Amino acid sequence: MHFAGYFFPAAGAGRMETALNVETGRHRAIAPYLWDSLLVFKFQPLQIDQNLKNTLHRRCLGDKPAHQGSLGTKGKKMANSQTLIADRITAAMGSMTSSEKRAARMLLARYPAIGLESVTAFAEQAEVSAPTVLRFITKLGFGGYPDFRRALRDEIDESRKFPLTRPRSENLDAGSDFGNELLEVVRATLAELDTGLVEQVIELFSDERRTVNILGGDLTTTVAGHLLYHLRKMRRSVFELPEMVQERSDRLIDLGKKDIVVLFDVRRYQEDVVTTARIAAQRGCTIVLFTDQWMSEASEVATHVFRAKIETSSPWDSLLGLTAIVEAIARELDRRLWSVVRPRLEAVERYKLNLLAQKEADPSSERHR
Structure with missing residues (x-):
């Protein structure tokens, strides 16, 4: 492999x-x-080179290579409702002026709320002019602000879908068609993974002066647990934030500027997860968010945001994209910390063998529990 x-x-x-x-x-x-690994796919080396950037650009915005700048007429024609606004921003960022980039960052930071406001309100919050906002919208491939807001509302509607409201596919071959969809979820997620962002988060996770506190949602508990497992093997002071609200409150009151809060939140976003993000931000914590392509409201206060593809033809969202990001981080963290991780793992294995040997030598202890 x-x-x-x-x-x-x-x-x-x-x-x-x-x-x-x-x-x-x-x-x-x-x-x-x-x-x-929880993934059963075979990956080639993850390299975000110019060819990959051009491929991503063509997939999001048409045939024009990324290095040629703005979309132009052809790009505008091909931009469609299936291309997420965040993906359009990523692909068009290189052609934007500094003021337009400021508008783009504000939209990503306050997605989707700021985009539903008037052009004037958007401009004031981004500290740019209204014409700048309109030029920014045009570079995303929209004919005007009403088209942009319509697309934004469509994305919001899509983000609210859940198994009861999504159609069931008929005659889907689980061994090929659906398997290809799952492969594409992983490929698309890793293709858009920002290696600079990964490095920043690896730097955070490598700092044992900081605690790491992880919370998953109803759907994302398993992938949050996967990250928890890896981090606990590699470093100390890694905790799971309690599911019970009262217990979580007791934990949050002890957090501060030296602490990292890692949250997982995908569509049908959980208010308690978003509120946890806001409380942690108020307390000065560094927040790392794992979310989907539509982005949880927790992104408004998150320091670092990872976006994964989750949608397939199944009415149930896939966690493979999020899992791929977690495993990429685990692999890079292992590479960074191996000189420390190895003796730690060896000691853990010794302790486990000692405990198992003690249990076998004294079977009465199990009966007295």
């Missing part, structure tokens, strides 16, 4: 494994826990 430059042989149990770096030809030790 290839992933980010490494070839992995079949995993072994209970011992340190090695992986061959296909670029350098060198082997390195890999902890057993990193072998058990």
Whole structure:
């Protein structure tokens, strides 16, 4: 299996494994826990090069390469309701003036609320002129502000869908058609993954002076737990924020500027998760948000935001995109901290064996529990 430059042989149990770096030809030790990926796909090395940027640009905005600047007439014609506004911003950012970029960042920071306001109100909050906002909207491929607001309302409606309101597909081959959809969820998510953002978050997670506090939502609990598992293997002071509101309140009151709060929130966004983000922001915490392409309102106060694709033909949203981001982060963190992680894992394994040996030697202890 290839992933980010490494070839992995079949995993072994209970011992340190090695992986061959296909670029350098060198082997390195890999902890057993990193072998058990929740993803069953085979990835090529993750490299955000110019060809990939051009491919993403063409997928989002038509045939014009990214380095050629603004969309032009052809780009405007092809921009359609299936292309998310955030994706249009990402692809068109290189052609924007500094004032237009300010409007773009304000829209992303206060999505979708600011876009539903008047041009004047949008301009005032972004600290730009109304004509700048209109030029910005035009560069996204819209004919005017009403078209932009209509597309924004459509995105909001789409973000509110859930299994009871989504159509059921007929005659979908789970082994090929749906499998390809799941592959595309992962590919599209990783193609848009900002490597600079990953580096910033890795830097945060590497700092053991900070605590890491993780909270998942109703759907995202499992992927939040996956990140929790990896981080606990690699460093200390990693906690799960309690599901019970009272217990969570008790935990939040102790958080401050040295603490990291990691939240997972996808469509049918949970108010308690959004409120947790706002409280944590008020207390000065660094907030890392994992969300979907429509973005939770928690993004308004988040320091770092990861967006994953979640939609397929299934009425149930996919978590594979979020899981792919988590595993990419885990892999990079392992690379950064391996000199510290290895002795930690070895000690953990010793403790586990000692505890199991004690349990076997004293079976009465189990009866007295």
